[in-house]
Amino acid sequence: MKTLSNISRISEIGMILAKYGFGDILLRMDLPIKNLGGKISSAIDPDINIFKRIRMAIEELGPTFIKLGQVLSMRPDLLPTPLINELSKLQDNVEPLHFDVIEAILEEEFDMPLDSRFAEFDPEPVASASLSQVHRAVLYGLDVPVAVKVRRPGIVGIIETDLDILAMVARQGHDNIDALKVYDLPGMVKSNRQTLLREIDFSREARYIQVAHSRVGRDENIYIPSVYPEHSTEKVLVSEYISGMKISLDMALSDACRKTLAKAGVKSAVIQILDQGFYHADPHPGNLLVTRDNRLCLLDWGMVGRLSSEERDHLLLLIQAVADRDTRRLVDLLLDITTVTSEKINRSFLEKDLMDLMDVYLAISLKEIRVKNMLVDFVQVLKDHDLRLPADLSMVIKALITVEGSARMLLPELDVMSEAEPHIRDLAAGRYSVGHMWQRLRSNLSSFWALQRHLPGSLSAIVKQVENGNLAIQFKHRNLDTFQKVLESSFNRLTLGIVLGAMIIGSSMIITTGVRPWLFGYPALGMIGYLIAAVIGLWLVIIIIRRQNY
Template structure:
């Protein structure tokens, strides 16, 4: 569907109006949508705000979908400038809670039974409220246990889907039209954000994630993931053990007895999730950790997680090892393999820039090395070369930076490299263990057999098509929408010009014939033709002047 087909929608107009209101009229005009005259009447007067502040305010004004988009983009340190990231991290789910009657309806409709058949108590006032869901304290009727019930806001799924549909059309329209946007691959970026948001709305998925993570930490000392009660969960509701503790951001760290132990536990857990399990909490900020009276860490909010393949995990281990060993060539190779982009990389230039960054960090004492910041600077270099990380890798880096920052806020003297080194060595050895090597050989043999089975058939198919003259090469054109719009404008003006010329010529012939009714002493048809021709000429000249001003 073309963007002009949705330009009449009220929500689309609201988005366009908000962009113009905060000074982003250039982007709106590049979309080439109807209603420009109305939008030109809107002026933004608050000039003391910088570009990044205005971008944050646009997202805040447009509501939950756009706030969530901003929060997801705040994890893309590989993609966005530091100034914008700082503004996006200020975005808060500052929304009023839904009425109890609406929440009760969601619960009852999803379970198909009255609320009091499941819960003997259900507090009407939520203990937490965010843009996608809110949490209520309750008590299970079956066993009397106190629980926390997370309930999705009514209609929020439809709201997000509709907003993302509009954003996808805008992204396709802008992609390639603005030179500075090319590196972002806007359509792909919006599709990925849409996928992440819909995953977070899938409460069954979050329930299963909590079950998996709980099983991986069950033998860990001091780490707790609340138990979920699957029989009281569905796609809109999660019923879980009520976690009792204080949010880490509200805790007075000086009052803790085991700050160093807590910091090491949290960091070790994050590193294991990334490097060993390939399955990690995407946003381990202090608001998602509780500390209870026994100083256990309680992990909350598993709606958004990242996943890494075994291949990527092994390459990450190689990357950390290469950083410690100052092997710039391997670091460069791995970084290029981690990225995607439309531009070819000048490997020699990139390697020299990587060398500069690595040299600065290797001169520092190991305990002062900030691993997350190092990865962030390396990805910044990649962005300057037109390359960006895949989404899961960028989220992983943001997760490591956040986990490292959280751990160091607990215990400033934490030596991250010292804590990570034993794990990296162990995982490096296990990678080349006899069992893993046998699995690798078996996998390669399976690929080889599949290749020898499929290759003759595929080769025969190509030869057969060539023999029949059916072999064709297909070219796919990308980012030609801007050129297509320009060609349409040129053709339209050309047609108007031809019609105008024909009107002047025809009118002149009528006047020379000097027949028929008269107006102002001349044949009426000739005068009307001149007037219409003059009007079209003026319209054409004005359109050309406006396009030059842009």
């Protein structure tokens, strides 16, 4: 049954590809169906730019491809800029479903007639997209109107069939075409399968809205609609209806209001990404409304990004390295974060290219910098040097570009960089404060504590394996003696470095307590700590310089 639906869908895809002039693609593949698209000549003017034709074909191919295209539009590090621009335009407005269909879905989901749950239900949809349709309604017992987002029927099956076909094509491309190997197409389809299937699970979106409501909605200029989890399921999402204004250049809103909201939007994005590590990944104007009391409402929490504390630290360090014009540190960080897709990387060329880029952008005032241009140029340099960004970071870049686009839709002359700068500075200061470091030290100590508790158990398991003769270790060694010596001395220095760091942090904390006795006007214990750290530190530096192995 599944193969049958796959086969008929492959023919359909073949027809659409042929229509837009890509008929030969499927012919080159070893698919269960042969020679379909190639027979049909292209129905579209072949003079239309290839990237535009790709976008048009994707729109006709339906939701899976549209969503995939939207995800790929977040990969300026992989794809050429004109294609990214086309993919960013992907529209998914489709013919609305008849109200009877919506009514049947809701009655089945709630197991009761529609009018037992809703006092009012507007049969005219507010919006109709390829994955869902939104209606305005009023719940019994509640005076406020709600937005009911209903998942299109059969959409899971369509998406799964499409993803199976894409996985097959990706595997073939990966195995047979060497130039495609670096893109890891099968991996890409797999991670998109997860993103897409998550996005159509509305109970997940309901949870995300709850998180957003408690965290992001604290800013007085930002509004997140409430969600009604007790009325929401995997297929239906009921949230507070916002009768707001769509964002556009010609909407009726005072300049002062536009300015406040644009600034609030940028601030919120910076805090969501760099502080909270939970952010709206697609804040395009269609997902924003201005409420009646002039607040910026963020709708559609189907796609959110998450960044771990470490990833947020990395991002802040990257920004700091750029601000300090420290290309060496920047390259170190980039090599740590990215995946190198070629055999060898030329570090000094990379440094020079980054220096060029910084010269260009740091020479002009923040006011004139477009976040989009800067990030696209930056990603281009990475691409030129065969460095691939992790998907999480690409998502941040795309979100930032979208934030700039939406903010400038509110206020075209908004200087996004200057707006973001003080918030980033505050966050960086907070992250490297004594309090924060203490917190991190504690968390590291607790991991160490957990490790030392498990260590005896793990060791005894290893010993047991040795006793039973089951422990196999593969060893290949060359010049192991020298290596061991280097390793030992590196470890000793590293340990000394860590002890020094701990002493400095500990002494700093003691200094702030003001305990007696004092030495030179400060708590003696802290001062002694500093002195010992200084002596050992100096000694360490002298040894390293003397042996010239830094």
